[in-house]
Amino acid sequence: MRNTILTIASVGLAALALYLLSHMQGTSGLLSALTLIFIWGIAAVSLNLINGQLGILSLGHHGFMLIGGYVTALLMLPAKERRPFRTRLLSDWARNDLDLDKWLRGLGLDTIANSVDLKFVIALFLAGLAAAFIGIIVGAPSLRLKGDYLAIVTFGFGEIIRLLPNAPQVAAFTNGPLGIKGIPGNAGSIWWTFVVFLLVIWFFSRLKFSSYGRAFEGIREDEIAAEAMGVGLAYHKVLAFTLSAFFAGVAGGLYASYLQSVDTQTFNFFVTFFLLVAISLGGLGSITGAVLGTAIVILVRIYGGFLEESHTAFVGYISGAAVMLAAFAFSVYIRKSRRLRPVVEPKHYIFGGLGILLLLVALLFQGQPWMTQKVQFFGMRRILLAVILILIMIYRREGLMGRAELAWNKVFGSREDIPSDEQRDQDAWLSNPDLNPGAAKEDDDASA
Amino acid sequence: MPLLELRNIYKAFGGLQAISNVSLNVNEGEIVSIIGPNGAGKSTLFNLITGVYKPDSGDIIFEGKKLNGLTPDQVTKRGVARTFQNLRLFTHLTVLENILIPQHHRLKTGWLGAVLRLPKYLREEEEMRKIALEKLSFFGPRLMSFRLHQPVYVLSYANRRRAEMARAMATGAKLLLLDEPSAGMNPKETKEITQIIRRFRDEGGYTIVVVEHKMNLVGDISDRVIVLDYGEKIAEGDYKDVVNDPKVIEAYLGRKEE
Structure with a gap:
């Protein structure tokens, strides 16, 4: 109860702070930094489900983000932005009919179609579903592999997905290497990302502290033991992979509408690499850590400009x-x-x-x-990030947060794993023959 | 009808015949020990029963149903749980979480229901915690109170063994396969394990198959002893008869030169 109130209060405070920030002058840089932290935070938390909680190295996350980005872009693109697509690549159907607006009006749902925000919610959801669907297709055959092999396979699938929009047949929808421009930008504003971010954090923390989350962590700790204890490996791996792909798609959709454009270079392999750096920095397996790591990386990249x-x-x-x-x-x-x-x-x-x-x-x-004399060090930001990463790997290999989460119980409550004095005495009594002569006698019997 | 029945099991790894023509029965409420020299195929037999390996031929029948071809998690769902010779606990998770994971397969709520914390899920979670505490209390106060929330890697070796047994019990299995439950334990702890195995049967109602090297433990608890050598069953019966069987003595000590 106390925890719920505290959570609601701090979310309210964060919203208030955001509101004030968005009405102040000269904070647009900070606001876009926060937007990016929220968007990439969603992606990092979703990658963390596979890499941290399930303990599987997946390198194909940029593929799922790309699917989400493209689906959102295509569905949201307003009619007047479609006309300038003079390229012969785009098919007539994609130019005229691949439009959420049209579909909704066709179904007689004009009220929804009139609101860009509601359309955006639907587009994001469909983007997530598309990514999740591809996630199942990719995951089901490849998740029987382990370790490095799986990493390579997921990397391969990620690159295939990334390069597909360039293929002529697919380019009929995706406009090929030119990408899609003119996605309505107000849908990618800070409020959208903030709300979706909160929902994603809520979802993943609930998942982590449920029986399913425990099963995932069991698989990470020891696959053979988890299977012997009745945890179905195939089902749980594909489930985690699909959920992760879904939210990667959502993050991709948010990012596409933040940029107001999407092409095959928006989500290249460095996206996955960046996310991996962020979650290793923050702590593999920790949601708080994933967000913290993302924040550090983004802040260094945006505000580290003076270094260069x-x-x-x-x-x-x-x-x-x-x-x-x-x-x-x-x-x-x-x-x-x-x-x-x-x-x-x-x-x-x-x-x-x-x-x-x-x-x-x-x-x-x-x-x-x-x-x-003047000197200039180009690339200092990246060097700084690399140095931070090296230091963390040497001195705190499990990442800043390890596997722990930020929780109210940790801030205020007592720690349940530390014994009280009474419990300590009881424990000593169990194992010390001077205090517990009965136990010592049993010992004699056994050796006799 | 026996609880577990193995009929003419064969298993080869390449050219090595690990198990050949082994048949055995385990009746409900029995404690059966499987002994044999190193490499006799005891652990292979466990792996075959639990679905880690598939037998080349032969049938494994549990409660009248075939277990052949099932994956380990399906076997566990049917009611056969095991412990491992070289502890395989979920090292970085707490003791309580370790005992909750084996109950996950009984969860009826789907993942969305679990995320939404539906009342049905909360009830099931409550039930799982109750069962976990019940299983842990089998081992006295050692794993209770503050230990519940400690990660497994801080536990002593003996406590880890106990936790692993509690974990196998928590799957809800009827048949427990214990792979060297007393390995690495001192005489006092071995004696305690002996009592616990007996209590598993008497109070918990489990049927137990033990692979063990410590003969005094085997002699103490076994209703029946089965001896394997080079993948074949060479003797079966009462502990006293089996250890005096010339074939068993030969398997362990070799033949006397004439």
């Missing part, structure tokens, strides 16, 4: 020194907090020494011409 601007060499030296000193402080902290042998070894002082050296160089030669 042109600075004087002086700034470069100072920031190099700062990084080295931070690394020194971090390694000292890690070492000192070890339980066994909390010693800082000489090699760790190398970082500190280098940092101080750089700092000295920077300060001593401050006015020199080679110090004031």
